[in-house]
Amino acid sequence: MEAPTLMVLVASFSALLASLCILKLVYSLWWRPKLIERELKQQGIGGTSYNFLCGDKLAIEKLMIEAWSIPVSLNHEIIPRVDPFIHQIVQTYGKVCLSWIGTRPRLILGKAELVRLILNNKSGHFQKPPQNSLVKLLALGLAALEGEKWAKHRRLITPAFHHEKLQDGKAGNADLLGLLLQCKEEKGNELTIEDVIEECKMFYFAGQETTAIWLTWTLILLSMHPAWQEKARQEVLQICGKTAPDMEILNRLKIVTMVLFEVLRLYPPATYLARYTVQRTKVGDICIPAGVEVYVPTTLLHHDPEYWGDDAEEFNPERFAEGVSKASGDQLAFYPFGWGPRICIAQNLAIIEAKLALAMILQHFSFKLSPSYAHAPCAGFTLQPQHGAPIILKPI
Known part of the structure; x- marks a missing residue:
């Protein structure tokens, strides 16, 4: 009798365990998303309804394939091509709306006043969204850290980027690698050789890629707008001639700076920022449950006529003539480097x-778009020209 009884107990326990697993799956894959959807929509937030497992994935892929299949005209109305789903959903439901990435709710916040509250938040309620294993390989160093470890790494790395050190322009032992190796040797810093490697990888990928693509778009836009190319060149030649610019000269290049900021506005390397609520929190009048991805659409705000006026889709560096703070109707409508505690270090x-790079190019070359150029901005790791940037340079 004991053996059958034991088998019954094992079978009962297995059935109970299986039932609990099924209930947990049903809760994670259906009940919880629908509860979050109901709570947000009760607050007046429109958006798509949750589709089991896939969310809006199929719609996103379909719109992206269609948008990326053909180039656009030589203008800067790029949002329908760069992020067609965000363009469509905001047009349909407004600047604050709900979408779905699989089972994860994504709350799109396209208003500068809400962006300010998100990016300036120091409560710890907002963190980087959970990533899969492949993406984690790219989310390196400081960019991937949270909490006390992020604060410690940020404090250790910041001296390498002090304004005074950059103004000096001289190489020394206190560069990023030197500081990291020094910190590794000091007691109490708890910086491992793996940490040093991760920070160097982050600096290479995040620093080199974004600056390179920024310069690429700058050459493209100055080729599209030769009058501004000539204005910037005349400024460079007038201030420094054909000699290599130093830091004092770079600080005097007002038109070059205006051009670079306008390029960042129209073609920011990072098209969006994302945060993830680790607990229930309130942003303005919106109560956001835990487990929601907050999507801050950089490109959308950078092109919004509400903040930039009727010429928001036009290349007009003159808007930055009085600096970044006075360029738009709200300073938080321009954040190519992020904002708040996690602003780009x-x-x-x-x-x-x-x-420096643009000034030296303008000194020595004039340039124009090749006839083979196709205007096709697309969002990958950064906002890139899908078919490259064939540009014809002519020595001067």
Whole structure:
């Protein structure tokens, strides 16, 4: 009798365990998404309804394939091509709306006043969204850290990018690698050789790629707008002639700076920022449950006529004549380097690199688009020209 009884107990326990697993799956894959959807829509937030497992994945893929299949005209109305799903859903439901990435709810916030609250938040309620294993390989170093470890790494790395050090322009032992290796040797820093490697990888991928693509779009846009190319060139030649620009000269290049910022506005390397609520939190009048991805559409705000006026889709560097703070109706309508505590740590270095490179190109070359150029911006790791940037350079 004991053996059959034991078998019954094992079978009962197995059935109970299987039932609990099924209930957990049903909760994760259906009940919880529908509960979050109901809560957000009760607050007046429109958006798509949750589709079991796939969310809006099929719609996103379909729109993207269609949009990326053909180039666009030589203008800067790029959002329908770069992010066609976001363009469509915002047109349909408004600047604050709900979409789905699989089972994960994505709350799109396209209003500057809400972006300010998200990016300036220091409560720890917003973190980077969970990523799959492949994406984690690219989310390196400081960019992938949270909490106390992020704060410690940020504090250790910041001296490498101090404004005074960058203004000096001289190489020394206190560069990023030197500082990291020094920190590794100091007691109490708890920085491992793996941490040093990760930060160097992050600096290479995040720093080199974004600055390179920024300069690529700058050459494309100055080729599309030769009058501004000539204005910038005349400024460079007037201030420094054919000699290599130093830091003092770079600080005087007002038109070059205006051009670079306008390129960043129209073609930001990162087309969006994302955060993830680790607990229930309130943003303005919106109560956001835990487990929601908050999507901040950079390109959308950078092109929004509400903040930039009727010429929002036009290349007009003059809007930055009085600096970034007065360029738009809301300062948070322009955030190519992010904002708040997690603003890009190397933004000053990136600006100096871009100004130096562009000034030297303008000194020595005039340039125009090749007849083979097809205007086809697309969003990958960064916002890139889908078919490359064939540009004809002519020595001057």
